Amino acid sequence: MNIEFKGKTIDKIKVGDTAYFAKTISESDVVQYAGITGDVNPVIVDEEFAAKTHFKKPVVHGMLLASLFSNVVGTKLPGPGSVHVSYKVSFINPVYIGDTVEIKVEVVEIFKETNSVKMDVELMNQDGVQVMKGMGVVMPPTADMGYEKAKA
Amino acid sequence: MAFQEILGYSIDELNEGDKATFGKTITETDIYLFASTTCDFNPAHVNEAYAKGTFFKKRIAHGMLTTSLISNILGTILPGPGTIFVSQNVKFLAPVYIGDTITAEVTITELNREKNRAIFAAQCINQDDVVVLKGEGMIMPPKKKK
Structure with a gap:
């Protein structure tokens, strides 16, 4: 078996191609994300504060959830070497620490001239509730990219 | 600690044109x-040998990481907590490389006071004044008891 360390080039992508990634959002994810970004909104990091909001307990950063889109694009579809061009997301329902979320990314349009693909994205929690949806434009890796080119 | 004291600006305290910035040097860490955190180990971000063979020539920051600086402003400065x-x-x-200093800027562009919704424009600029990211979004500012 020779697993290529490279994502799909545009010629190998079809409309309807789908990829998933699921993860239980842990407290360490939220704390680490707050540390990286400096986003310490009390809705997220302050239990006493959050108890008084209509969410009743701390919620997960919306952008942490949106970042799972980057995971699928960068590791699965198109995969390694892909570049995110733009995206658009709506946060529909809150996600709490301990929730398991699954992201689904689906190719809806292919633009060969500009080496880019349009993808729909949807995030569901363990109860089948949609928590985020949106779309994005991504550039898949090109055939000559990676180690060989680096050595050349 | 009084609950009301740590809240950010409510919609009645905001005006169109209000602006806030936050800057950070993006480190390898x-x-x-x-x-x-995201399980996104795209080699474009974590593999220098691979990245040499890409258009960018070296490791770049995750786009979503740069975007997250906007989330910082919204959650801590404008409108805030x-x-x-x-x-x-x-x-x-444009790409963001390790060591680049990125300044995110958020400007309130539209207010819907009845529905407690605000529209903002955002951009991120690097140390050479190159705009690396542009966007917009909608938020619900915190509500305060009168």
Whole structure:
């Protein structure tokens, strides 16, 4: 078996191609994300504060959830070497620490001239509730990219 | 600590044109922590040997990591604590490399006081004044008791 360390080039992508990634959002994810970004909104990091909001307990950063889109694009579809061009997301329902979320990314349009693909994205929690949806434009890796080119 | 004291600006305290910035040097640590939090180990971000063979020539920061600096402003400065993120729309215009200092800027562009919704424009600029990211979004500022 020779697993290529490279994502799909545009010629190998079809409309309807789908990829998933699921993860239980842990407290360490939220704390680490707050540390990286400096986003310490009390809705997220302050239990006493959050108890008084209509969410009743701390919620997960919306952008942490949106970042799972980057995971699928960068590791699965198109995969390694892909570049995110733009995206658009709506946060529909809150996600709490301990929730398991699954992201689904689906190719809806292919633009060969500009080496880019349009993808729909949807995030569901363990109860089948949609928590985020949106779309994005991504550039898949090109055939000559990676180690060989680096050595050349 | 009084609950009301730590809240950010409510919609009645906001005006169109209000602006806030937040700057941060993006370190290798940020990128690796972000990769592990999101499980996004795209070699473009974490593999220098591979990245040499890409258009960018070296490791770049996750686009979503740069976007997250906007989330920082919304949640801590403008409108600040208690703000809820509703939607966002972003375009990545230029790469961000390890060591780049990125300044995010958020400007309130539209207010709907009845529905407690605010629209903002956002951009991120690097140390050479290159706009690396542009976007807009909708938020719900914190509500305050009168």
